[in-house]
Amino acid sequence: MKSLYNVHTIWLLMMLLTAASYFVGDLGKGGWLAMLFVLVAAFIKGVFIIRDFMELKGVSLLWRAIMYGWLWVVCISISIAYFVSV
Amino acid sequence: MMNPSASSKPEAKLLPGDLAIWFFIFMELLVFGIFFIIYAVMRIENIELFNEYQQTLNRELGLANTLLLISSSYFVVRAVQAIRHNNVASCIHWLYAALAGGTGFLILKSLEYHDKFSAGISLSTNTFYMFYLSLTLFHFLHVVLGMLILFAVAIKAKRGAYSSVNHTGVETAASYWHMVDLVWIILFPLVYIIR
Numbered sequence: 001m002k003s004l005y006n007v008h009t010i011w012l013l014m015m016l017l018t019a020a021s022y023f024v025g026d027l028g029k030g031g032w033l034a035m036l037f038v039l040v041a042a043f044i045k046g047v048f049i050i051r052d053f054m055e056l057k058g059v060s061l062l063w064r065a066i067m068y069g070w071l072w073v074v075c076i077s078i079s080i081a082y083f084v085s086v
Numbered sequence: 087m088m089n090p091s092a093s094s095k096p097e098a099k100l101l102p103g104d105l106a107i108w109f110f111i112f113m114e115l116l117v118f119g120i121f122f123i124i125y126a127v128m129r130i131e132n133i134e135l136f137n138e139y140q141q142t143l144n145r146e147l148g149l150a151n152t153l154l155l156i157s158s159s160y161f162v163v164r165a166v167q168a169i170r171h172n173n174v175a176s177c178i179h180w181l182y183a184a185l186a187g188g189t190g191f192l193i194l195k196s197l198e199y200h201d202k203f204s205a206g207i208s209l210s211t212n213t214f215y216m217f218y219l220s221l222t223l224f225h226f227l228h229v230v231l232g233m234l235i236l237f238a239v240a241i242k243a244k245r246g247a248y249s250s251v252n253h254t255g256v257e258t259a260a261s262y263w264h265m266v267d268l269v270w271i272i273l274f275p276l277v278y279i280i281r
Contacts (some may be wrong), residue, residue: 007167011160015153018274022149025279038275045156045271053163054264058099063108070115074122074272081126082280085133 010048017041035082039075046071102166103258111265114228118269121224122276125217132213137281139214144201147194148278152270154194155229158187159267162236162260172250174243181240181256184263188233195226218277225269232266235259 021038050067051057101108129136165180202219209216239259242248248256
């Protein structure tokens with residue numbers, strides 16, 4: 001049996017995560033839990049793009065650190081800024 | 087006797103595509119990253135204004151654009167896979183599919199801008215719109231550039247420039263296009279959803 005983890009399922013998963021983020025943001029009318037869900041979904045999609053679409057899995061640690069580091073710094077900064085404002 | 091190569095660590099893979107594009111990608115991400123953080127910090131000081139005017143954005147168009155860019159990125163992955171199997175025709179088809187996704191994005195974004203500009207909204211309307219317009223317009227220009235690169239690669243592929251052993255150009259274009267997608271993945275929730 002072929003692995004379920006492939007670019008096709010990743011694409012579908014990213015589409016579902018995007019739709020879920022939209023509905024959570026729309027129905028939740030804000031709130032820290034909705035914000036956390038939306039940001040975690042964005043982070044997961046970012047990991048998929050870096051790891052599987054950009055094919056950075058297995059490249060030198062330096063390149064991966066730059067890409068994943070960017071994603072971490074941006075997501076954590078947005079989270080901190082959000083929690084400071086509530 | 088042990089084979090010395092057997093005990094050594096496996097060598098790290100090289101970055102796909104041309105190394106120069108990666109330095110360009112890192113610079114672009116740095117600029118967008120700073121922009122995102124400034125937006126988040128400015129939002130703290132203008133929380134009510136940001137929440138109020140965020141409601142005026144068309145989230146459905148934002149959602150559709152996100153789905154278009156993710157799909158377009160996936161089509162580019164398929165184009166790279168096709169050329170690695172020496173399937174030039176399939177590679178070209180997937181590149182055109184990715185370009186169609188990019189075109190859809192530009193059309194929807196233009197409709198959104200038309201809506202805002204015809205309502206008299208500009209960069210000087212307020213802080214929220216200054217960020218919304220400058221961030222999304224900056225990204226819009228990157229989509230245009232990414233599409234030009236994809237189109238150039240599709241034309242070169244049609245002329246037989248790429249094969250299973252020589253496809254650095256396809257990988258280079260793909261890497262840039264994925265960066266455009268990655269930036270939108272953060273921009274969409276930050277500007278359209280989080281409140």
